[in-house]
Amino acid sequence: MRVTRTWQAGLTAVAVIVGFLLAVQVRTERSIETGLQVTSGRMGEVAYRYRFAEQRQAALRQRIEALRGQIGAEERRAISGRAAVAAIAAELDRTRMLAGLTALHGPGVIVTIADSRRPLRAGEDPNLVLIHYSDVHAVVAALFTAGAEAVAVNDERLVGTTGISCVGTTILCNARRLAPPYRITAIGDPQGLRAAMLARGGVLDQLRAFDFPVMVTVAGDLRVPAYVGGFEHRYARPIVAH
Amino acid sequence: MWLPILGLLAGLALGLLVSIQVPLSYVKYSAIAILAAVDTILGGFRAQFEDRFDLRVFLSGFAVNTVFAAGLTALGDLLGLDIYLGAVVAFSIRIFNNVGFIRRDLLGFVWRNRPAEAGKL
Numbered sequence: 001m002r003v004t005r006t007w008q009a010g011l012t013a014v015a016v017i018v019g020f021l022l023a024v025q026v027r028t029e030r031s032i033e034t035g036l037q038v039t040s041g042r043m044g045e046v047a048y049r050y051r052f053a054e055q056r057q058a059a060l061r062q063r064i065e066a067l068r069g070q071i072g073a074e075e076r077r078a079i080s081g082r083a084a085v086a087a088i089a090a091e092l093d094r095t096r097m098l099a100g101l102t103a104l105h106g107p108g109v110i111v112t113i114a115d116s117r118r119p120l121r122a123g124e125d126p127n128l129v130l131i132h133y134s135d136v137h138a139v140v141a142a143l144f145t146a147g148a149e150a151v152a153v154n155d156e157r158l159v160g161t162t163g164i165s166c167v168g169t170t171i172l173c174n175a176r177r178l179a180p181p182y183r184i185t186a187i188g189d190p191q192g193l194r195a196a197m198l199a200r201g202g203v204l205d206q207l208r209a210f211d212f213p214v215m216v217t218v219a220g221d222l223r224v225p226a227y228v229g230g231f232e233h234r235y236a237r238p239i240v241a242h
Numbered sequence: 243m244w245l246p247i248l249g250l251l252a253g254l255a256l257g258l259l260v261s262i263q264v265p266l267s268y269v270k271y272s273a274i275a276i277l278a279a280v281d282t283i284l285g286g287f288r289a290q291f292e293d294r295f296d297l298r299v300f301l302s303g304f305a306v307n308t309v310f311a312a313g314l315t316a317l318g319d320l321l322g323l324d325i326y327l328g329a330v331v332a333f334s335i336r337i338f339n340n341v342g343f344i345r346r347d348l349l350g351f352v353w354r355n356r357p358a359e360a361g362k363l
Contacts, residue, residue, distance in 0.1 A: 010297045011286050012249035014304050018279040019253020020260075025276055027257070028264040144310065 032138040100159035100227040104150045106187040108222050109137055109194050112205060114181030128147040131212065134175075136182050138203040140164065146196030148186035152222040154178045155185075157227040174229050181213075190218040246283070271312040274326050278311035279304060286339035288345075291347035347351045 033039060036046055044228060050124055096102050113136070116129040151158045156173045163172075170177040186193055197204050197216045204214045260318045282304040289295040311329045318325030 006297045007286075007290050007295045008245045010300050011246040011283065011290070013280070014283055014286070014301070015246040015249035016256070018276065018283060019250040019255075020257040021253075021272065021276050021279065023257025024260075024262055025269070025272055026266055028266075029273075030264065031263065032269065043269070043322045126351040225291055 001227060019066060100157050102225065103225045103226040103228045104187055105221055107190045107220055108187040109190055109197065110217045110219055110222060111184040111197055112181055114213050116211045118211045131180055131182060135165050135173055135207060138166045140183055142196055142203050143186040146193050148188040150187045152185050152224045154183055155225050157225055159227045185222050185224055187224055194218055271315050274315045274329050275312040276310040278307040281333045281336045284306050284337055288340050288343045291344060
């Protein structure tokens with residue numbers, strides 16, 4: 001009887017343990033099969049594939065990160081490039097204006113000079129009643145000296161390479177022949193320019209003394225056209241400072 | 243003799259009710275251990291039928307066989323060798339052996355009650 005009892009007790013205890021383990025094992029195996037679609041025996045293979053996939057994913061993630069960084073750098077470069085382009089465009093606009101390639105408007109004065117209408121006396125030199133290129137040049141120089149920012153003679157803009165010279169009975173300004181009356185428009189401080197024009201002993205004072213019709217008008221808003229000629233530098237080269 | 247079977251059923255029910263799972267990396271080892279445990283139980287039945295049941299032998303066999311089977315499988319994994327196949331084959335053969343002996347013991351047990359036919363297996 002005693003042997004029977006120990007037999008039953010021991011075997012029952014072990015049976016409970018084994019039953020428990022068996023149930024747990026079966027449940028685990030079922031979950032593996034439903035979850036991974038393989039039996040536990042092939043889990044090593046799955047783990048290998050998983051590791052492989054993980055490595056691949058890590059590499060791809062790194063690549064994404066690198067590409068994101070590249071995109072950011074490119075974007076920053078594009079933005080700075082756009083800023084540089086805008087700065088260059090602004091600089092170019094300013095340079096064009098300084099070169100006289102843009103039409104301008106603003107307050108200033110209009111100086112009109114014309115040949116004298118006084119009839120020539122017998123034997124008198126006709127040059128005495130004509131406006132010469134030097135007169136126009138003197139007026140323009142006086143205007144620039146008084147602070148004119150843009151000057152045009154008969155709507156021909158004066159720029160850095162403009163020469164005013166004499167061609168027969170007309171004046172050559174840039175590549176255009178100008179005929180009297182000469183209408184010189186200048187943008188700048190109107191009162192300052194006017195004062196410079198009407199100065200005692202000035203260019204206009206002398207012209208007036210010789211009976212040339214001279215007129216100075218202050219304009220609130222006058223227009224100066226753009227220079228339409230070309231700039232050619234066949235010999236001049238910039239000096240590059242190092 | 244029904245008590246161990248009831249215990250087995252109770253253990254199964256408990257295992258199904260409790261939401262414990264074997265960690266995935268130990269599934270292989272626990273499977274071998276269970277195979278060894280099943281073999282031990284059948285061996286216990288057989289020993290009882292042959293009237294040579296020893297509780298110490300039974301319990302130590304249970305403990306050592308399960309642990310050793312699992313350990314051998316782990317060693318096989320370390321060596322990259324499928325040693326667990328050996329354990330599976332060995333325990334399977336033993337299980338079949340034990341079942342066979344139990345069957346004969348049961349048959350003998352039945353026939354021992356008929357004196358005329360005793361001794362003729």
